[in-house]
Amino acid sequence: MLEDILGSIFSPGTFNQMLRSATPVALAALGGAMTEHAGIMNIGMDGMILMGAFFGVLGSFLFQSAGMGILMVLVMGVIVGLFFALFTVQFKSDEFIIGTALNTFALGLTSFLSRSIFGTAGTKGNPALPTIHIPLLDHIPFLGTVFNDNSLFIYLTWLLVFVMWVFVYKTPYGFWLRASGEKPETLRTAGIQPERMKWLASILCGILCGLAGAHLSLGQLQGTFAENMANSRGYIAFACVIFSAANPGKAYLAALMFGFFDAIGLRLQDHISSDLTNIIPYAITVIMMVYVVVRGRQKKRHAHRLKAQASPGS
Amino acid sequence: MKRKGINWSYLASLAISVLLAFAIGAVILAVAGFDPGKAYLAMIDGAFSNARHVGDFLEYAMVLCICGLACVLGSRVGIFNVGGEGQLLLGAIAACQVGVVMNGAPKLLVILCAALAAMAVGGLYALIPGVLKVKVKVNEVITTIMLNTIAASFCQFLAKGPWKNPNKNLVAATGQLDPRYWFTTLIPSSNLSTAILVAAFMAFLTWYIMQKTSVGFEMKLTGQNPRFAFFSGIKTDKLVILCMLISGAMCGLVGMFRVYGVEHLYRSSISNQYYFEGLTVAMIARYDPVTVIFLSFFFAVLKIGAQGMELSAGVPNQIYLIIQTVIIFFMAAENGIFTSIRSASQRKRAKANLERKGGKSHA
Numbered sequence: 001m002l003e004d005i006l007g008s009i010f011s012p013g014t015f016n017q018m019l020r021s022a023t024p025v026a027l028a029a030l031g032g033a034m035t036e037h038a039g040i041m042n043i044g045m046d047g048m049i050l051m052g053a054f055f056g057v058l059g060s061f062l063f064q065s066a067g068m069g070i071l072m073v074l075v076m077g078v079i080v081g082l083f084f085a086l087f088t089v090q091f092k093s094d095e096f097i098i099g100t101a102l103n104t105f106a107l108g109l110t111s112f113l114s115r116s117i118f119g120t121a122g123t124k125g126n127p128a129l130p131t132i133h134i135p136l137l138d139h140i141p142f143l144g145t146v147f148n149d150n151s152l153f154i155y156l157t158w159l160l161v162f163v164m165w166v167f168v169y170k171t172p173y174g175f176w177l178r179a180s181g182e183k184p185e186t187l188r189t190a191g192i193q194p195e196r197m198k199w200l201a202s203i204l205c206g207i208l209c210g211l212a213g214a215h216l217s218l219g220q221l222q223g224t225f226a227e228n229m230a231n232s233r234g235y236i237a238f239a240c241v242i243f244s245a246a247n248p249g250k251a252y253l254a255a256l257m258f259g260f261f262d263a264i265g266l267r268l269q270d271h272i273s274s275d276l277t278n279i280i281p282y283a284i285t286v287i288m289m290v291y292v293v294v295r296g297r298q299k300k301r302h303a304h305r306l307k308a309q310a311s312p313g314s
Numbered sequence: 315m316k317r318k319g320i321n322w323s324y325l326a327s328l329a330i331s332v333l334l335a336f337a338i339g340a341v342i343l344a345v346a347g348f349d350p351g352k353a354y355l356a357m358i359d360g361a362f363s364n365a366r367h368v369g370d371f372l373e374y375a376m377v378l379c380i381c382g383l384a385c386v387l388g389s390r391v392g393i394f395n396v397g398g399e400g401q402l403l404l405g406a407i408a409a410c411q412v413g414v415v416m417n418g419a420p421k422l423l424v425i426l427c428a429a430l431a432a433m434a435v436g437g438l439y440a441l442i443p444g445v446l447k448v449k450v451k452v453n454e455v456i457t458t459i460m461l462n463t464i465a466a467s468f469c470q471f472l473a474k475g476p477w478k479n480p481n482k483n484l485v486a487a488t489g490q491l492d493p494r495y496w497f498t499t500l501i502p503s504s505n506l507s508t509a510i511l512v513a514a515f516m517a518f519l520t521w522y523i524m525q526k527t528s529v530g531f532e533m534k535l536t537g538q539n540p541r542f543a544f545f546s547g548i549k550t551d552k553l554v555i556l557c558m559l560i561s562g563a564m565c566g567l568v569g570m571f572r573v574y575g576v577e578h579l580y581r582s583s584i585s586n587q588y589y590f591e592g593l594t595v596a597m598i599a600r601y602d603p604v605t606v607i608f609l610s611f612f613f614a615v616l617k618i619g620a621q622g623m624e625l626s627a628g629v630p631n632q633i634y635l636i637i638q639t640v641i642i643f644f645m646a647a648e649n650g651i652f653t654s655i656r657s658a659s660q661r662k663r664a665k666a667n668l669e670r671k672g673g674k675s676h677a
Contacts, residue, residue: 091650101642115630116346138602275471
């Protein structure tokens, strides 16, 4: 019995599922990393993902092409990002209120439009994103199953993680972005308006979260939209941003961890009620939040001790 | 800076925000192919056309009001209880199961035990993020939202598995309460029950404690300036945890009211993100308890009206969520919009002045 369970957990299918579950969270976390660096507390990512999911399907439905769906998501992402920045940066409103309101607004708007356009049952079977087949991987036993025949976005995410990492840590824009969150006044003295970087971060976040939603609806679920399909992934992405200190690479690893527990939950459904296995990724998120804070404090204490040892006189 | 308190300027901006929100709602309705005028008329009709609807919106106002006040209680001491939804669901299922298990016991005893169970479960569940926030400094927004999902899944598990109703052909529901334990319905065939009297007393008590007692003052101080509060001798940690406990207990009680007043068994429709709507009301009211009470009625009318509108005019009721959130956007941005306009006009005037002076010196 136990061997059965362990066998099904550590099968290539699980790791493939891990990649699939992790990808939308990872994309949103990349976006969240941008706003986090710019010093905006963004808990509105859930709504941004939901908007991306809906408008992706809408574009795909209207033009009967997944590519047009993605284009619509990009436009929508820019608009949502501008909207978020308008309130948090220009009007200096409470980020918590705007984020929460954005999530509820997205839920209301997408459900309203979905019911108006598709009826109460939602929509499915719209043109979806292609899966990518890499012939080279066919002959590699374990990794072949894990990495082959995935939706386009899984591979695109790897590229984006690298691009965003370079952007944040290796370009002047990334440097200004981080400065706009950490030391906005210094940045202003250097002649760059921190508000501009915040606007940029917000737009990037809108686009990346939109893509996360598009992956959910057009990639993972093959052109399906269901009400509230973001299902708190935006909040998990926010947690990933905090674990990783907004480093894109580490955020991806955090998302993979979420994906792993999600995949385990799906595997265990044969043995335990799916309602209980659904709990696993969320409970892990809470535990990780606590762990990160506790470890951060230990590090600080350690640094203090080192300092005290270095200068015993003081 | 945020202007605190409720004054004429708040009321004016609220009125403008509501009007603008309805205007934007009308545009969205028109774009989606509905007649906005007809839809809004159907909305008013849906809330006031008969006594049953009036009863329904009074009951919903009660839910919004207690949830909103639970949120206000937390935010007063500087902690956002976003996890009320989970506390509500757990309180509901606990209260329901108490009623099912104690079937046969006297009514008063059952209701008392159920209320205690709901409060204990809701309060204890709120204690997790509260303690984590105070002792470990973990962001309570994320933990409470995660705990919401966990609670919802767990209740679903209980309602499908161990506590499943053997007699009902529902996928996920617990056993039904015996009719003699039900709260008395005040308006026939509506959701309104005697629970609203208890809720009114709770609302009064919360307002009284927050505004009229020294504990309320200490809470305010803790929320506004925790360090100052701590050094003036207030046990801030204890106060925050206590407020979270009470906030959770209130949410749990709302769950019990929903079970004993309306549904008479537990199923997931006991609350459809109702706590979040209460939280939204609290935000629009700027965490002022009296305003929360008044606004609850307004938004309850909107919600029940929107449901009536869906039935009679075929317009999806989610337009209600859109209107509500647009109001929050305007209310949250009110100060920012004014300062933006003011600084833009100042810049314009300064530019004009400069040009006038420049012109003179050249001449």
